[in-house]
Structure formats: C-alpha cells, structure tokens
Amino acid sequence: MLPSKMQLPADQRRLLRLYRDMPDSARESLLSFAEFLVQQHPAAEPMAAPPSTQPGIIRRPESESVVAALRRLAQSFPMLDKGELLHEASDLMSAHVLQGRPAAEVIDELEALFRRHHERTESDGDLERTTPG
Secondary structure, eight states: OOOOGGGSOHHHHHHHHHHHHSOHHHHHHHHHHHHHHHHHSOSOOOOOOOOOSSOOOOOOOSSOOHHHHHHHHHHHOTTSOHHHHHHHHHHHHHHHHTTOOOHHHHHHHHHHHHHHHHHHHHHHHHHHHHSOO
C-alpha cells in the first residue's frame, strides 16, 4: 500500500500524477529510462580499476528501443562520465517519447553523442598528459 499523498514529497506526487496521465507505452518507456538512470548512479560502488579509455563497441541490433540503445552505449563507453551525457541524452529521450521522433533517428544521434564525448575525453586526456605539471 502506498503512503497517503500527504506523506509523499511534492516531487514524488508530481511524478505519480504524470505517470497516471501517460498511456501505457509511455509508462513503459519512463520506467525503462528510470532504470537506466539508476544504473548510472548506483548508491555505493566498490573501488575498481580505472576503465579502459577505448570503447568496447557493442554492435547495434537490427531492431532496438531507445532505452536499450542507451544501455548498449553505456556499456560500450564505460569510461565516460554519464552525468555529462545525461542532459543531452534526456533531451533526445524526451524527443522520442514525448514528441514522437523515430527511435532509429534518436539512436543515431545518441551514438554520435557518445562518440563526441569520447573524442572530447580523449583529447582532454591528451592535453593533461602533455601539459607540464
């Protein structure tokens, strides 16, 4: 049983209200996107070896949802700071879910976004290695 409305913070009540007003297909997309965001920001991660600086590109399947593409790209580019990508990726996801942009078109842009961020990260790293400290 859910707590009464008065016990939920305003942002949670707003989210529930928006969720209730969505068609089933949009609800599924929202839940998938929320799961993706949670995966990008786990509560506590153990210290691990630094990720490789080279992407391990996972091939794009013939048929793929935007959320599945986000997951695939996050796995292909684990070295990228997902927080830096979040704003642009969210805009693209919104364009697909709320404005009806075709998934293939949005996925093409997501792939380009991840590649650009990787190239920028690589060039920033090259500058850091060559700058005298």
